[in-house]
Amino acid sequence: MKKRWISYPTLLEGTNVDLIPLEKEHFEELYLAASDKDLWELIPTDCSERNTFNENYERALSERETENQYPFVIRHKKTGKLIGSTRFFEIYPADRKLEIGWTWITKEFWGTTINLECKLLLLTYCFEVLKTNRVQLKTKDNNFRSRKAIEKIGGVFEGVLRKDRVLSDGTTRNAAYYSILDDEWDFAKLKIETQLREKTVF
Numbered sequence: 001m002k003k004r005w006i007s008y009p010t011l012l013e014g015t016n017v018d019l020i021p022l023e024k025e026h027f028e029e030l031y032l033a034a035s036d037k038d039l040w041e042l043i044p045t046d047c048s049e050r051n052t053f054n055e056n057y058e059r060a061l062s063e064r065e066t067e068n069q070y071p072f073v074i075r076h077k078k079t080g081k082l083i084g085s086t087r088f089f090e091i092y093p094a095d096r097k098l099e100i101g102w103t104w105i106t107k108e109f110w111g112t113t114i115n116l117e118c119k120l121l122l123l124t125y126c127f128e129v130l131k132t133n134r135v136q137l138k139t140k141d142n143n144f145r146s147r148k149a150i151e152k153i154g155g156v157f158e159g160v161l162r163k164d165r166v167l168s169d170g171t172t173r174n175a176a177y178y179s180i181l182d183d184e185w186d187f188a189k190l191k192i193e194t195q196l197r198e199k200t201v202f
Helices: 024-034 050-065 114-130 144-152 182-198
Strands: 017-021 069-076 082-092 097-105 134-140 156-166 172-181
Touching: 017 114, 024 050, 024 082, 050 069, 050 082, 069 114, 082 114, 097 114, 114 134, 114 182, 134 144, 144 172, 172 182
Parallel strands: 097 134
Antiparallel strands: 017 069, 069 082, 082 097, 134 172, 156 172
């Protein structure tokens, strides 16, 4: 049997959060967290709608079986609650590259260390376990909060891909592309770790 590049199950354990492989049993609690429409204002797919949520997260599980995606839920250690989700996708083992995205966190934790810690866990796994050459991140070109967050973890801006996606309302999205390369990882890791020491811990 061919060995998976990202082995299943892969659990990433942090100080304040754990990234746990998505399972069907998580759907109900995760949907309750995702049902706040404000979370999806600048994200292409509005998963505050239950049918849309189920469709996209069922697809994520199917895509994990074909090794095209690897979805996680974000569990807050102090409360034990699911507070968001993230995933690897656009996975190309032969080229040693993938993308981190589909990341959302409940508003209660915006501006805290949670996103930084998630990115540190994900990127450490990518560069130090998978030995990736490239990790890609992208966001809507006018999602300045997300773009700032990517830049703060060392993401290098590569440009805007115009009309990259058609949204659910029929309009199109321009996507701002960023990446971190293997030879940039030490600097990016130091940036993230420094910010985690300086920010309020949750």
